[in-house]
Amino acid sequence: MKHLPQTHADGMAGWLARVATVCLIDEARLTPKPGLVDARGSGAHHDLTLALMERSAHSLTPAFQHMAEHSWLRPADIALRETVGRLGREGEQAMMAATGGVNTHRGAIWALGLLVSAVAMLGEAAPSDVVTKAAARLAQLPDSAAPKGFSKGLRATHRYQVPGAREEAQQGFPHVTRLALPQLWASRAQGASETQARLDALMAIMTSLTDTCVLNRAGLEGLEAMQQGARAVLAAGGTAQAAGRDALARLDADMLARNASPGGAADLLAATLFLDRTSLPQAAQLTH
Numbered sequence: 001m002k003h004l005p006q007t008h009a010d011g012m013a014g015w016l017a018r019v020a021t022v023c024l025i026d027e028a029r030l031t032p033k034p035g036l037v038d039a040r041g042s043g044a045h046h047d048l049t050l051a052l053m054e055r056s057a058h059s060l061t062p063a064f065q066h067m068a069e070h071s072w073l074r075p076a077d078i079a080l081r082e083t084v085g086r087l088g089r090e091g092e093q094a095m096m097a098a099t100g101g102v103n104t105h106r107g108a109i110w111a112l113g114l115l116v117s118a119v120a121m122l123g124e125a126a127p128s129d130v131v132t133k134a135a136a137r138l139a140q141l142p143d144s145a146a147p148k149g150f151s152k153g154l155r156a157t158h159r160y161q162v163p164g165a166r167e168e169a170q171q172g173f174p175h176v177t178r179l180a181l182p183q184l185w186a187s188r189a190q191g192a193s194e195t196q197a198r199l200d201a202l203m204a205i206m207t208s209l210t211d212t213c214v215l216n217r218a219g220l221e222g223l224e225a226m227q228q229g230a231r232a233v234l235a236a237g238g239t240a241q242a243a244g245r246d247a248l249a250r251l252d253a254d255m256l257a258r259n260a261s262p263g264g265a266a267d268l269l270a271a272t273l274f275l276d277r278t279s280l281p282q283a284a285q286l287t288h
């Protein structure tokens with residue numbers, strides 16, 4: 001059973017912010033990831049490097065800490081939603097300042113910001129599904145100060161009539177709770193290394209996410225290729241198996257050839273690692 005290190009707000013807020021940052025760095029360093037920045041290089045990106053991703057992750061620690069402090073033992077209401085939205089936008093500004101204007105982690109600020117806030121709202125370690133439900137309640141509320149413009153993500157969700165980052169959070173992060181966390185735990189239990197278990201969790205997300213980054217760069221065909229390729233990795237037994245690693249190498253080559261990068265899936269892997277580190281096992285897991 002996990003114990004949070006301190007129970008008072010300041011200590012826990014700082015701890016949650018540091019864990020969120022570490023999860024972003026762990027995600028960025030995880031190698032080999034298809035189409036994404038990793039320890040080998042920039043993947044399908046021309047303006048991103050691992051060093052930039054790490055600098056971006058560190059720049060977000062204060063924003064995560066402020067979100068946790070403001071959310072401490074608060075209910076999900078419009079006042080909190082607007083505060084967290086403002087702090088999220090401040091986080092985006094800090095990221096842009098740290099990266100010279102490159103969008104490294106916008107989706108991750110959204111997902112991890114909501115989850116950091118949710119743990120703080122609860123005020124103690126809770127099962128991951130309880131945390132994601134609290135995050136969903138916050139994400140469902142309106143934020144009157146949110147910019148009204150059309151983002152790239154919104155353009156893709158409207159054009160292809162699919163859910164995006166907003167809906168993933170409003171539905172309680174189903175790709176994290178139903179796919180990635182169970183896969184992470186199953187792969188570990190089957191003897192996979194930590195790197196392999198994390199890669200398998202990423203594959204589980206990619207089997208079904210409608211990642212707007214992939215849609216914008218490679219259309220529905222690219223999205224279908226991502227989902228099929230990820231299924232092939234898991235069908236071959238995951239990355240602990242040679243056949244699974246071969247399938248992952250094929251998926252990486254295909255994503256690069258299509259200039260596709262599953263940035264949304266990468267964000268949700270960071271969210272998965274965060275819940276793995278901060279949450280209690282779900283009730284269903286305790287009975288097995």
Ligand SMILES: CC(C)(COP(=O)(O)OP(=O)(O)OC[C@H]1O[C@@H](n2cnc3c(N)ncnc32)[C@H](O[C@H]2O[C@H](COP(=O)(O)OP(=O)(O)OP(=O)(O)O)[C@@H](O)[C@H]2O)[C@@H]1O)[C@@H](O)C(=O)NCCC(=O)NCCS
Pocket residue numbers: 045084085086087088089103104105106107108109110111113114143146151152153154163164165166168209210211212213216217261263264265267268
């Ligand atoms: C609700 C917001 C997330 C805004 O969402 P929206 O969809 O309107 O806008 P985007 O600006 O496009 O951001 C969405 C980012 O979310 C990630 N993502 C994509 N699909 C999904 C999905 N199905 N589920 C979950 N997450 C998803 C993804 O982020 C990653 O990709 C980013 C790089 O993207 P982009 O610049 O588009 O891509 P490139 O291809 O690299 O660009 P080019 O090189 O081609 O130019 C990177 O940031 C990754 O993190 C999407 O990009 C939310 O941001 C919001 O409303 N914020 C306001 C503040 C707030 O309320 N905060 C409260 C909580 S903190």
Ligand SMILES: Nc1ncnc2[nH]cnc12
Pocket residue numbers: 027028035036037038043045048053104105108261262263264266267
């Ligand atoms: N490792 C990564 N590469 C590219 N885009 C990302 N967005 C979040 N993590 C990413």
